Amino acid sequence: MIQKLSHTTIYxxxxxxxxDFYVNKLGLTVNTDQTMDNGFRWLTVSPKGQPxxxxxxxxxxxxxxVDDEAVELxxxxxxxxxxxxxxxxxxxxxxxxxxxxxxxxxxxxxxxxFYGIETVFKDVSGNWFSLTQPK
Amino acid sequence: MLDHDTYLRLCRxxxxxxxxxxxxxxxTAAARVACLSPYHFHRLFSNAFHETPLDFxxxxxxxxxxxxxxxxxxxxxxxxxxxxxESLGTFSTRFQHLVGYSPTNYRRSVRSVFxxxxxxxxxxxxYCFVEFYSLNKPQD
Numbered sequence: 001m002i003q004k005l006s007h008t009t010i011y012x013x014x015x016x017x018x019x020d021f022y023v024n025k026l027g028l029t030v031n032t033d034q035t036m037d038n039g040f041r042w043l044t045v046s047p048k049g050q051p052x053x054x055x056x057x058x059x060x061x062x063x064x065x066v067d068d069e070a071v072e073l074x075x076x077x078x079x080x081x082x083x084x085x086x087x088x089x090x091x092x093x094x095x096x097x098x099x100x101x102x103x104x105x106x107x108x109x110x111x112x113x114f115y116g117i118e119t120v121f122k123d124v125s126g127n128w129f130s131l132t133q134p135k
Numbered sequence: 136m137l138d139h140d141t142y143l144r145l146c147r148x149x150x151x152x153x154x155x156x157x158x159x160x161x162x163t164a165a166a167r168v169a170c171l172s173p174y175h176f177h178r179l180f181s182n183a184f185h186e187t188p189l190d191f192x193x194x195x196x197x198x199x200x201x202x203x204x205x206x207x208x209x210x211x212x213x214x215x216x217x218x219x220x221e222s223l224g225t226f227s228t229r230f231q232h233l234v235g236y237s238p239t240n241y242r243r244s245v246r247s248v249f250x251x252x253x254x255x256x257x258x259x260x261x262y263c264f265v266e267f268y269s270l271n272k273p274q275d
Contacts, residue, residue, distance in 0.1 A: 007261070027146060029153065034260065042260045048149055049184050051194070091139035 005053060007044070011060040011074055011083060012125040015043050018057045021124045025102045026087075028055070047087075060125070081128040092117040092133035137183050144169040145183050148176065152188060156195040159219050162188060196220075197233050204242040211238045 012018035022028045028045040031054050035041040040063075044054040060075065062068050077083050089095045092110040096119050100106060107120040107128070116134040123129065137145070148169035152160065165188055166176035181187045186194070196218045203214050215226040215238075231237050236244060 029149075032260075036260075040264075042264065048146060051184070051186065051191075088136065089139075090136040090142060094139050 007054045007056055008085075009056045009058050010085070010123070010125075010127055011078065012057050012123070012127075013060060014124070015041055015057055015059050017124045019043060019045070022055075022057065025099065025104055078126045083126075084128045084130070086130040086132065089131055089133050092119055092131060095131065137179065141179060142183060144171065145176075145180055148180065148188075149184060149191070152192055153195060156192050157199070157217060157219050159221075160192065193229060193233070197230055200226075200230060200238065201234065201241065204238055205245050214238070 010018075019030070019033070022045045023030060028047055029051075031044040031046045031051075033041070033043050041059065043057045045057060046053055046055065060066075060071060060078070062071055066074070074083070096106065096110050099121065105122045107122070110117045110119045110133075113132075114135075116132050118130055118132045120128055120130050136142070148165045151168045152165055162173045162177060165180075166173040169176050169180075171179065177188060180191075184191065200214050200218060203209055204211070209217075211227070212223055215223050218226070220226040227238055230241070234241055
């Protein structure tokens with residue numbers, strides 16, 4: 001029986017820049033960072049409160065299962081904000097102020113919704129994320 | 136979820152433990168970083184991060200031990216003491232409990248599956264990626 005989600009992937013343009021963003025700005029922790037001799041880098045981060053969930057920061061470039069055409073498609077989807085995710089916070093306003101001060105780009109300030117208070121930010125590769133303080 | 140300010144303080148303590156996990160640390164020292172009493176710190180840390188401070192420290196130490204057992208040729212004793220353990224017996228028992236092998240048998244079993252040193256690093260990567268990137272083929 002499936003019990004939990006173990007891995008998810010975020011495609012990034014540059015893994016060093018992504019690591020700096022997710023760890024030093026968003027506050028996630030590095031789970032694994034291994035580079036193989038052929039250059040493939042397995043870099044995963046986890047929210048502090050979810051040490052079992054590995055978010056793979058995968059370099060968006062041609063590789064054995066993503067050809068040039070697929071890379072171009074993924075980059076277009078990324079620009080349109082289709083490649084996205086969602087995070088939770090206990091205080092949307094305070095987190096918004098803290099992240100903005102660190103240079104994170106937001107689409108709009110914290111806004112009341114029926115499900116809570118929400119804002120949306122972008123990572124350094126163009127992936128958009130909802131940041132919600134649930135009701 | 137915890138209130139924002141308390142969570143920030145716990146994160147500072149979490150980062151402190153992560154930065155000093157090879158040293159001998161006390162609950163009191165970590166609690167001081169979070170400006171909380173040891174009792175409250177332990178309870179709040181466990182609720183926020185879903186593991187006790189000791190479980191978190193042990194996880195970091197054992198992961199470090201696993202990498203060093205695979206990638207380096209240090210003795211189990213040297214790894215044990217460099218990770219802040221005072222007793223080889225305690226270290227080996229905890230390692231076996233978490234990993235399923237004694238430190239020596241773990242090193243032996245990983246190296247028997249991947250006989251070439253350069254391939255030992257694949258142990259950290261899910262096998263589906265190893266297959267796609269042909270990382271299990273010997274490098275030229």
